[in-house]
Amino acid sequence: MSGSPVLYHCPQTRSGTTFWMNEELGDVCDVKIVDFKKNDQKNADFVAINPMGKLPALVHDGVVVTEAAAICAYLADAFSERGLAPAQNDAKRGAYFRWMFFAPSCIEPAMIDIFNKRRNENPASIGYGNSEIVIAAAKSALENGDYILGDTFSAADVVFGSTLNFAMMFGAFEKEEPFVSYTERLMARPAVQRCNEKNAAIMKDLGWE
Ligand SMILES: N[C@@H](CCC(=O)N[C@@H](CS)C(=O)NCC(=O)O)C(=O)O
Numbered sequence: 001m002s003g004s005p006v007l008y009h010c011p012q013t014r015s016g017t018t019f020w021m022n023e024e025l026g027d028v029c030d031v032k033i034v035d036f037k038k039n040d041q042k043n044a045d046f047v048a049i050n051p052m053g054k055l056p057a058l059v060h061d062g063v064v065v066t067e068a069a070a071i072c073a074y075l076a077d078a079f080s081e082r083g084l085a086p087a088q089n090d091a092k093r094g095a096y097f098r099w100m101f102f103a104p105s106c107i108e109p110a111m112i113d114i115f116n117k118r119r120n121e122n123p124a125s126i127g128y129g130n131s132e133i134v135i136a137a138a139k140s141a142l143e144n145g146d147y148i149l150g151d152t153f154s155a156a157d158v159v160f161g162s163t164l165n166f167a168m169m170f171g172a173f174e175k176e177e178p179f180v181s182y183t184e185r186l187m188a189r190p191a192v193q194r195c196n197e198k199n200a201a202i203m204k205d206l207g208w209e
Contacts, residue, residue, distance in 0.1 A: 005029045005060035005075065008046065010036040011199040011208075015056030017068040017162040018075075019199070021155060023191040025079045029058070035206055069104050069159045073097070076155035084155045092149050099141045099148045100156040103163035110134035111163075111172040135173065138164065142178040146185060153189075161186040 007022055007029035009015040013036055022029045034040045034055055042053045050057040050066045058065040058074065065074045076085035086092040110131040113119065123129035141148055141160065148156040165183040167173040186192065203209060 003061055005058050005078070007031050007071075008034050008049070008055055008057040008059075010034050010041070010055050011203050012036070013055050014068050016195070016199070017159060018056040018058065018071045020162060020192060020195050021072045021075055021084075021158045023195050023198075024084060024155075024158060024189075025075060025082050028075070028079055033202055033206070037206070037208065067104070069100055072155045072159050073100060084153075084158075086149065086154065092152075095141075095149060096154055096156045100159045102137070102141070103160045106134045107138060107160075107163045107167060111167045111170075114172040115170070139178060142182050146182075157186060 005028065007015075007018055009019045009031050010033060019031070022031065034046060036055065040046065041050075041055055046057070047053050049059060049064055052066065054066070056066070056068055056071055058071045060074075060078065065071050073085070076082075080087075086096050106128040109128050114131050120126050120130040123133060128134055138160075144150045147153050148160055161183055164173065164179055165187065168175050168179060168183065173179065
């Protein structure tokens with residue numbers, strides 16, 4: 001891999017997770033803005049990259065990666081020297097992938113159920129069970145320390161933490177412990193502060209204010 005990855009991003013969308021990941025890595029991506037309010041994610045050029053017509057997307061030396069969690073996992077490995085993924089032979093890789101993929105597979109659909117005031121009456125037949133089961137499991141992920149991997153921040157926290165933060169910000173999940181302390185710790189990170197400043201500047205450039 002030689003060139004810089006191109007990250008397609010728009011503020012106030014799920015691409016914020018990957019924008020944060022890029023910042024944690026030291027701004028390694030060439031960020032291209034897709035104006036969500038103009039529906040530019042449905043332009044033919046972008047749909048050729050992501051047939052879903054959804055953000056985020058990443059292109060790296062001709063390789064396309066979509067899905068925020070996959071992009072974060074990919075970038076963490078592509079820039080492994082930055083230390084945001086446990087090494088291939090490290091047993092911590094289990095918890096790392098487990099909770100990174102728990103976010104889109106379980107937290108996201110549980111959050112949507114709560115928004116839609118819907119409850120799965122037969123949780124055994126559904127991959128994520130129901131929102132109560134998801135919330136209890138998500139709390140167990142934070143039992144070992146300040147981060148998913150205990151005392152080490154990783155890309156799993158970027159994905160799990162931003163999904164959890166979104167769920168609480170929009171009132172799907174209660175603001176309760178250990179979620180509040182965990183997300184406050186993450187949102188105080190310098191990389192998140194830089195993203196907030198950059199996103200504010202992007203929105204100004206897009207004329208969103
Ligand atoms: N499963 C995708 C979801 C991406 C997604 O839903 N993106 C929304 C923004 S938050 C989007 O681009 N929606 C635009 C549209 O569908 O037109 C991921 O995790 O990356």
